[in-house]
Amino acid sequence: MDINYGMEIVRATEIAALTAGRLQGLGDHNDILNKTRQAIAKTLSRLHIEGTLINDRFNDRPSTFQLPPVIGQGGVKTDIMAVALEAHHSAADGKSNATSYAVIAKEGSIQSIPNLSMYKIVVGPRVGQVIDINQPPIVNVKRVARTLRKYTENVTVCILNQTRHQKLINEVRQCGARIKLIEEGEISGCLAAITGEKADIYIGYGYAPEGALVAAAISCLGGYFEGKIIYENDRDKMEAAEHGITDFDKIYRLQDLVKGKEVAIAATGITDGEFLEGVRFTPNGAITTSFVARGETRTYRKLETRHFFDYKPVF
Numbered sequence: 001m002d003i004n005y006g007m008e009i010v011r012a013t014e015i016a017a018l019t020a021g022r023l024q025g026l027g028d029h030n031d032i033l034n035k036t037r038q039a040i041a042k043t044l045s046r047l048h049i050e051g052t053l054i055n056d057r058f059n060d061r062p063s064t065f066q067l068p069p070v071i072g073q074g075g076v077k078t079d080i081m082a083v084a085l086e087a088h089h090s091a092a093d094g095k096s097n098a099t100s101y102a103v104i105a106k107e108g109s110i111q112s113i114p115n116l117s118m119y120k121i122v123v124g125p126r127v128g129q130v131i132d133i134n135q136p137p138i139v140n141v142k143r144v145a146r147t148l149r150k151y152t153e154n155v156t157v158c159i160l161n162q163t164r165h166q167k168l169i170n171e172v173r174q175c176g177a178r179i180k181l182i183e184e185g186e187i188s189g190c191l192a193a194i195t196g197e198k199a200d201i202y203i204g205y206g207y208a209p210e211g212a213l214v215a216a217a218i219s220c221l222g223g224y225f226e227g228k229i230i231y232e233n234d235r236d237k238m239e240a241a242e243h244g245i246t247d248f249d250k251i252y253r254l255q256d257l258v259k260g261k262e263v264a265i266a267a268t269g270i271t272d273g274e275f276l277e278g279v280r281f282t283p284n285g286a287i288t289t290s291f292v293a294r295g296e297t298r299t300y301r302k303l304e305t306r307h308f309f310d311y312k313p314v315f
Contacts (some may be wrong), residue, residue, distance in 0.1 A: 087271075118227045138174065216258050264294045
Protein backbone atom coordinates (compact mmCIF):
# COMPACT_ATOMS: atom_id res chain seq x y z
CA MET A 1 0.00 0.00 0.00
CA ASP A 2 1.41 3.38 -1.03
CA ILE A 3 -0.01 5.20 1.99
CA ASN A 4 0.97 4.33 5.56
CA TYR A 5 -2.58 3.65 6.65
CA GLY A 6 -1.37 2.71 10.11
CA MET A 7 -1.06 6.42 10.90
CA GLU A 8 -4.62 6.85 9.66
CA ILE A 9 -6.26 4.04 11.61
CA VAL A 10 -4.51 4.94 14.87
CA ARG A 11 -6.72 8.02 15.01
CA ALA A 12 -9.70 5.68 15.09
CA THR A 13 -8.28 3.59 17.95
CA GLU A 14 -7.44 6.78 19.86
CA ILE A 15 -10.98 8.11 19.57
CA ALA A 16 -12.36 4.71 20.58
CA ALA A 17 -10.04 4.63 23.59
CA LEU A 18 -11.00 8.14 24.67
CA THR A 19 -14.68 7.26 24.38
CA ALA A 20 -14.28 4.08 26.42
CA GLY A 21 -12.04 5.87 28.92
CA ARG A 22 -14.81 8.31 29.80
CA LEU A 23 -17.11 5.36 30.57
CA GLN A 24 -14.53 3.27 32.40
CA GLY A 25 -15.72 1.78 35.67
CA LEU A 26 -19.36 2.80 35.33
CA GLY A 27 -20.42 -0.84 35.19
CA ASP A 28 -22.57 -0.78 32.03
CA HIS A 29 -21.01 -3.42 29.77
CA ASN A 30 -23.31 -2.90 26.79
CA ASP A 31 -23.18 0.90 26.86
CA ILE A 32 -19.38 1.12 26.84
CA LEU A 33 -19.15 -1.47 24.05
CA ASN A 34 -21.77 0.19 21.86
CA LYS A 35 -20.47 3.74 22.25
CA THR A 36 -16.91 2.65 21.58
CA ARG A 37 -17.98 0.78 18.45
CA GLN A 38 -19.89 3.85 17.28
CA ALA A 39 -16.80 5.98 17.83
CA ILE A 40 -14.42 3.76 15.88
CA ALA A 41 -16.92 3.35 13.04
CA LYS A 42 -17.40 7.11 12.76
CA THR A 43 -13.65 7.74 12.58
CA LEU A 44 -12.84 4.91 10.18
CA SER A 45 -15.66 6.07 7.90
CA ARG A 46 -13.65 9.25 7.18
CA LEU A 47 -10.85 7.31 5.49
CA HIS A 48 -10.57 7.53 1.70
CA ILE A 49 -10.86 3.77 1.23
CA GLU A 50 -13.43 1.15 0.39
CA GLY A 51 -12.82 -1.16 3.30
CA THR A 52 -14.56 -4.52 3.68
CA LEU A 53 -15.13 -5.40 7.32
CA ILE A 54 -13.67 -8.83 8.16
CA ASN A 55 -14.05 -11.00 11.28
CA ASP A 56 -16.21 -8.79 13.49
CA ARG A 57 -16.99 -11.01 16.47
CA PHE A 58 -20.08 -8.96 17.37
CA ASN A 59 -21.61 -9.09 13.88
CA ASP A 60 -25.37 -9.78 14.02
CA ARG A 61 -25.32 -9.77 17.81
CA PRO A 62 -28.61 -8.36 19.16
CA SER A 63 -28.38 -5.15 21.20
CA THR A 64 -24.86 -4.43 19.90
CA PHE A 65 -24.11 -1.52 17.56
CA GLN A 66 -23.31 -2.95 14.15
CA LEU A 67 -20.25 -1.76 12.27
CA PRO A 68 -20.97 -1.10 8.58
CA PRO A 69 -19.96 -3.94 6.24
CA VAL A 70 -18.18 -1.42 4.00
CA ILE A 71 -16.16 1.35 5.64
CA GLY A 72 -14.79 4.59 4.21
CA GLN A 73 -15.58 7.29 1.67
CA GLY A 74 -14.41 5.32 -1.34
CA GLY A 75 -11.01 4.76 -2.85
CA VAL A 76 -8.51 1.93 -2.68
CA LYS A 77 -10.11 -1.40 -1.79
CA THR A 78 -8.91 -2.89 1.50
CA ASP A 79 -9.74 -5.38 4.22
CA ILE A 80 -10.51 -3.93 7.65
CA MET A 81 -10.59 -5.52 11.10
CA ALA A 82 -11.77 -3.45 14.05
CA VAL A 83 -11.88 -4.55 17.67
CA ALA A 84 -13.16 -1.29 19.09
CA LEU A 85 -12.98 -2.49 22.68
CA GLU A 86 -11.31 -5.71 23.67
CA ALA A 87 -12.09 -6.70 27.28
CA HIS A 88 -15.23 -4.57 27.46
CA HIS A 89 -16.31 -6.21 30.71
CA SER A 90 -13.00 -5.23 32.29
CA ALA A 91 -13.27 -1.68 30.97
CA ALA A 92 -16.80 -1.28 32.30
CA ASP A 93 -15.75 -2.67 35.68
CA GLY A 94 -12.61 -0.51 35.89
CA LYS A 95 -10.19 -3.43 35.49
CA SER A 96 -7.05 -3.78 33.39
CA ASN A 97 -6.16 -4.86 29.85
CA ALA A 98 -8.82 -3.08 27.80
CA THR A 99 -7.53 -1.96 24.38
CA SER A 100 -8.79 -0.74 21.01
CA TYR A 101 -7.40 -2.29 17.79
CA ALA A 102 -7.70 -1.76 14.05
CA VAL A 103 -6.07 -3.54 11.11
CA ILE A 104 -6.00 -2.53 7.46
CA ALA A 105 -4.68 -4.72 4.66
CA LYS A 106 -4.72 -5.12 0.91
CA GLU A 107 -8.03 -6.44 -0.40
CA GLY A 108 -8.30 -10.21 -0.04
CA SER A 109 -5.39 -10.49 2.40
CA ILE A 110 -7.30 -11.46 5.55
CA GLN A 111 -8.91 -14.87 5.89
CA SER A 112 -12.52 -14.83 7.01
CA ILE A 113 -12.98 -17.24 9.91
CA PRO A 114 -16.01 -18.27 11.98
CA ASN A 115 -16.91 -16.83 15.35
CA LEU A 116 -15.81 -19.92 17.26
CA SER A 117 -13.21 -20.78 19.88
CA MET A 118 -9.55 -21.19 18.93
CA TYR A 119 -6.68 -22.74 20.88
CA LYS A 120 -3.55 -20.60 20.35
CA ILE A 121 0.15 -20.61 21.06
CA VAL A 122 2.02 -17.36 20.39
CA VAL A 123 5.72 -16.51 20.77
CA GLY A 124 8.08 -13.78 19.66
CA PRO A 125 10.61 -13.77 16.80
CA ARG A 126 13.46 -14.89 19.09
CA VAL A 127 11.60 -18.16 19.65
CA GLY A 128 10.18 -18.75 16.19
CA GLN A 129 8.96 -22.10 14.93
CA VAL A 130 10.12 -24.37 17.74
CA ILE A 131 6.60 -24.61 19.20
CA ASP A 132 4.12 -27.28 18.17
CA ILE A 133 0.46 -26.95 19.10
CA ASN A 134 0.04 -30.74 19.06
CA GLN A 135 2.64 -31.17 21.80
CA PRO A 136 1.79 -30.92 25.53
CA PRO A 137 2.19 -27.43 27.09
CA ILE A 138 5.20 -28.57 29.13
CA VAL A 139 7.07 -29.54 25.95
CA ASN A 140 6.41 -26.15 24.39
CA VAL A 141 7.42 -24.27 27.53
CA LYS A 142 10.70 -26.19 27.72
CA ARG A 143 11.38 -25.56 24.04
CA VAL A 144 10.87 -21.83 24.62
CA ALA A 145 13.20 -21.93 27.62
CA ARG A 146 15.88 -23.74 25.64
CA THR A 147 15.63 -21.32 22.70
CA LEU A 148 15.75 -18.24 24.94
CA ARG A 149 18.57 -19.79 26.99
CA LYS A 150 16.55 -19.39 30.16
CA TYR A 151 15.88 -21.68 33.05
CA THR A 152 12.34 -23.07 32.76
CA GLU A 153 11.60 -21.33 36.07
CA ASN A 154 12.38 -17.99 34.40
CA VAL A 155 9.95 -18.43 31.50
CA THR A 156 6.69 -16.46 31.81
CA VAL A 157 3.54 -18.02 30.35
CA CYS A 158 0.51 -15.76 29.81
CA ILE A 159 -2.86 -17.51 30.21
CA LEU A 160 -6.46 -16.29 30.42
CA ASN A 161 -7.86 -16.94 33.89
CA GLN A 162 -10.72 -19.21 32.81
CA THR A 163 -12.17 -22.39 34.27
CA ARG A 164 -11.39 -24.29 31.07
CA HIS A 165 -7.70 -23.45 31.55
CA GLN A 166 -7.33 -25.06 34.98
CA LYS A 167 -5.72 -28.21 33.57
CA LEU A 168 -3.38 -26.10 31.44
CA ILE A 169 -2.43 -23.95 34.44
CA ASN A 170 -1.71 -27.03 36.55
CA GLU A 171 0.50 -28.54 33.82
CA VAL A 172 2.52 -25.35 33.43
CA ARG A 173 2.95 -25.09 37.20
CA GLN A 174 4.24 -28.65 37.31
CA CYS A 175 7.16 -27.75 35.07
CA GLY A 176 8.00 -24.75 37.24
CA ALA A 177 7.41 -21.94 34.75
CA ARG A 178 6.06 -18.59 35.91
CA ILE A 179 2.42 -17.84 35.05
CA LYS A 180 0.82 -14.48 34.34
CA LEU A 181 -2.96 -14.83 34.59
CA ILE A 182 -5.12 -12.20 32.89
CA GLU A 183 -8.89 -11.88 33.22
CA GLU A 184 -9.56 -10.57 29.70
CA GLY A 185 -7.64 -9.21 26.76
CA GLU A 186 -6.09 -12.16 24.94
CA ILE A 187 -4.75 -9.93 22.14
CA SER A 188 -2.78 -7.90 24.68
CA GLY A 189 -1.48 -11.15 26.16
CA CYS A 190 -0.38 -12.33 22.73
CA LEU A 191 1.33 -9.01 21.98
CA ALA A 192 3.15 -9.23 25.31
CA ALA A 193 4.49 -12.63 24.21
CA ILE A 194 5.38 -11.39 20.71
CA THR A 195 7.43 -8.49 22.06
CA GLY A 196 8.78 -10.50 25.01
CA GLU A 197 8.33 -7.54 27.33
CA LYS A 198 6.02 -9.11 29.92
CA ALA A 199 5.67 -12.72 28.75
CA ASP A 200 7.59 -15.29 26.74
CA ILE A 201 4.69 -17.40 25.47
CA TYR A 202 0.91 -17.15 25.32
CA ILE A 203 -1.13 -20.36 25.50
CA GLY A 204 -4.84 -20.99 25.70
CA TYR A 205 -8.35 -20.86 24.31
CA GLY A 206 -9.83 -17.65 23.01
CA TYR A 207 -11.79 -16.34 20.05
CA ALA A 208 -10.96 -17.37 16.49
CA PRO A 209 -11.51 -13.88 14.97
CA GLU A 210 -8.94 -12.48 17.42
CA GLY A 211 -6.52 -15.05 16.01
CA ALA A 212 -6.60 -13.25 12.67
CA LEU A 213 -5.77 -9.96 14.37
CA VAL A 214 -2.86 -11.57 16.22
CA ALA A 215 -1.63 -12.94 12.88
CA ALA A 216 -1.75 -9.40 11.47
CA ALA A 217 0.36 -8.19 14.39
CA ILE A 218 2.92 -10.94 13.75
CA SER A 219 3.01 -9.97 10.07
CA CYS A 220 4.10 -6.51 11.20
CA LEU A 221 6.22 -7.31 14.27
CA GLY A 222 7.56 -10.81 13.69
CA GLY A 223 6.89 -13.82 15.88
CA TYR A 224 5.19 -17.15 15.43
CA PHE A 225 1.63 -18.36 15.90
CA GLU A 226 -0.26 -21.62 15.73
CA GLY A 227 -4.00 -21.92 16.24
CA LYS A 228 -6.63 -24.61 16.05
CA ILE A 229 -10.36 -23.86 15.72
CA ILE A 230 -12.49 -25.85 18.16
CA TYR A 231 -15.63 -27.43 16.72
CA GLU A 232 -18.20 -28.53 19.29
CA ASN A 233 -20.78 -29.93 16.85
CA ASP A 234 -21.86 -30.16 13.23
CA ARG A 235 -23.40 -26.70 13.38
CA ASP A 236 -19.95 -25.24 14.08
CA LYS A 237 -18.56 -27.09 11.06
CA MET A 238 -21.40 -25.78 8.89
CA GLU A 239 -20.57 -22.25 10.03
CA ALA A 240 -16.92 -22.81 9.15
CA ALA A 241 -17.90 -24.12 5.73
CA GLU A 242 -19.60 -20.77 5.05
CA HIS A 243 -16.12 -19.22 5.38
CA GLY A 244 -14.64 -21.67 2.89
CA ILE A 245 -13.14 -23.95 5.56
CA THR A 246 -13.26 -27.68 4.80
CA ASP A 247 -10.26 -28.99 6.76
CA PHE A 248 -11.53 -29.13 10.33
CA ASP A 249 -8.19 -30.39 11.71
CA LYS A 250 -6.19 -27.58 10.16
CA ILE A 251 -3.49 -25.87 12.20
CA TYR A 252 -3.56 -22.16 11.35
CA ARG A 253 -0.36 -20.20 11.00
CA LEU A 254 0.36 -16.65 9.92
CA GLN A 255 0.24 -17.34 6.19
CA ASP A 256 -3.19 -19.00 6.54
CA LEU A 257 -4.79 -15.94 8.13
CA VAL A 258 -2.92 -12.98 6.62
CA LYS A 259 -1.51 -13.21 3.11
CA GLY A 260 1.26 -10.83 2.10
CA LYS A 261 2.95 -7.95 3.87
CA GLU A 262 0.63 -5.12 2.82
CA VAL A 263 -0.92 -4.81 6.27
CA ALA A 264 -0.83 -2.31 9.13
CA ILE A 265 -2.08 -2.52 12.70
CA ALA A 266 -2.81 0.13 15.31
CA ALA A 267 -3.78 -0.13 18.97
CA THR A 268 -4.51 2.28 21.80
CA GLY A 269 -4.67 1.39 25.48
CA ILE A 270 -7.89 2.08 27.38
CA THR A 271 -6.96 0.71 30.79
CA ASP A 272 -3.42 -0.25 31.78
CA GLY A 273 -2.59 -3.63 30.31
CA GLU A 274 0.07 -6.13 29.35
CA PHE A 275 1.08 -4.15 26.28
CA LEU A 276 -0.05 -0.52 26.56
CA GLU A 277 -0.87 2.05 29.22
CA GLY A 278 -4.44 3.22 29.52
CA VAL A 279 -6.01 6.64 28.96
CA ARG A 280 -4.91 9.33 31.43
CA PHE A 281 -7.24 12.29 31.71
CA THR A 282 -5.84 15.78 32.32
CA PRO A 283 -7.63 19.02 33.33
CA ASN A 284 -8.18 20.01 29.68
CA GLY A 285 -7.87 16.75 27.77
CA ALA A 286 -6.23 13.33 27.92
CA ILE A 287 -3.08 11.40 27.12
CA THR A 288 -3.22 8.16 25.13
CA THR A 289 -0.56 5.54 24.45
CA SER A 290 -0.71 3.77 21.10
CA PHE A 291 1.39 1.68 18.78
CA VAL A 292 1.43 1.47 15.00
CA ALA A 293 3.21 -1.21 12.97
CA ARG A 294 3.53 -1.80 9.23
CA GLY A 295 4.16 -5.16 7.61
CA GLU A 296 5.97 -3.95 4.48
CA THR A 297 8.75 -2.23 6.39
CA ARG A 298 8.42 -3.79 9.88
CA THR A 299 8.31 -0.19 11.12
CA TYR A 300 7.03 -0.04 14.69
CA ARG A 301 6.08 3.21 16.43
CA LYS A 302 4.93 3.76 19.98
CA LEU A 303 3.04 7.02 20.34
CA GLU A 304 2.09 9.20 23.29
CA THR A 305 -0.57 11.61 22.13
CA ARG A 306 -1.85 14.61 24.09
CA HIS A 307 -5.45 15.54 23.29
CA PHE A 308 -6.74 19.03 24.09
CA PHE A 309 -10.53 19.00 24.18
CA ASP A 310 -10.81 22.80 24.21
CA TYR A 311 -9.45 22.88 20.67
CA LYS A 312 -10.94 19.69 19.26
CA PRO A 313 -13.64 18.02 21.32
CA VAL A 314 -13.96 14.31 20.57
CA PHE A 315 -17.16 13.51 22.44
